[in-house]
Amino acid sequence: MPVAFPARVSELLAEGRMDVRGLIRFELGSGVYGFVRDKVPYEHGGLTYMPGAVISVSAIRQQRGFGSSPVTLELAESPANGLTPEVLQTIENEEYRGRPVHFMDVWLDPDTGGELHVRHRGIYKIGTIDHVEDKRGYVLKATCQPKTLDNSEVNGRRRTDADQRLRKASDRFFEHRVNAGREEIWWGRTRP
Template sequence: MLSSEVKDLYDAGRIATRQMIRFDFGTGTYGYIADKDEFTHGGLTYQPFGLIEVSDLGGGVGTTADGNFTLRLAASEEFDLTPEMLTQIEDEDYRDRPVRVMDAHFHPDTGALLQVETVARGYIDTMEHFESPEGGAYIEAACEGRQLDYTRKNGRFRTNADQKKRDEGDMFFEHSALSGRIELIWGRSGPSGAQPAPNRTSWQGTVSRGFLGLFRR
């Protein structure tokens, strides 16, 4: 949700917005901003990287949401980004790693940061390399939206110890560890010291005759 100050500047057509991308690769966390200068936010320095094109974001709600999107980054002489540098992405552990697309809103007069708005979150699926007809190189990352999280397990277990992590006084699973571990004497002699059920023989006979009697009627 945009702040009231940002909304007012939008309505007046005076807001200064810069796109930001954050990649949480297995080999490191990288941030880039569509600006000529680097920018530090949340403990991460975002490097100037020109414009990274983001596809239209899908709509929908819940598990049916189509949140998939693509990111395209082209080689740029202005930012010393050569086609050879684009291929270095293959040295990174990027598959199924989080990516976050943000809009950073700045005050047009003071340059102060007003708000960072997250516009898309997802996981990188594939990374393809292309050569455009004009001779320029670019890479395109296909990202799966966060609706994928609905199918992921949360790692919790139905145990007393796990339940206490949520509520120390919750004893709902106090006896769950005993499930399936109680030995019942059923129609046979139990272990040493166990007493057989009274009238066990006659009881078995009654049950057997009653069961067979169902087929004799």
């Protein structure tokens, strides 16, 4: 299905003059953090996205259904940017597992710098963060799974009054469920 863009975006794409910035928003236990693929900070949705050229992102594959296409984020040590191995290790003090990561592209007008369109590439959940050493030095490798996998997970819950009250004590949605009657319907033949 083709993506519908605003008229100005279509014009600039046809001219080959579109300016695009990639945004990553982390919703961690201690707060929300944003990074932009640029050299200067960028303001979007009430959050300041800091330059994040030091974060590399694997390909984000668009896919239908419940298939899994993980994304890998890598953050290598960069003493010039204050990212020493000791600083990178502080991620383990953070509540990150299962937290959302949003990937977006912001389409900007090259003449005015104004925001024309935001394309959401996907919402992922942080699974694991591995600490490795390679030719770049100390590296954090985060594996993120698409949030669409939530639709295929089994949660083991039952639709009963008692189970619903475990979730919220005042919720009485299933209170009369056990009293609901059952009726057997015979289709295509006579009842014995």
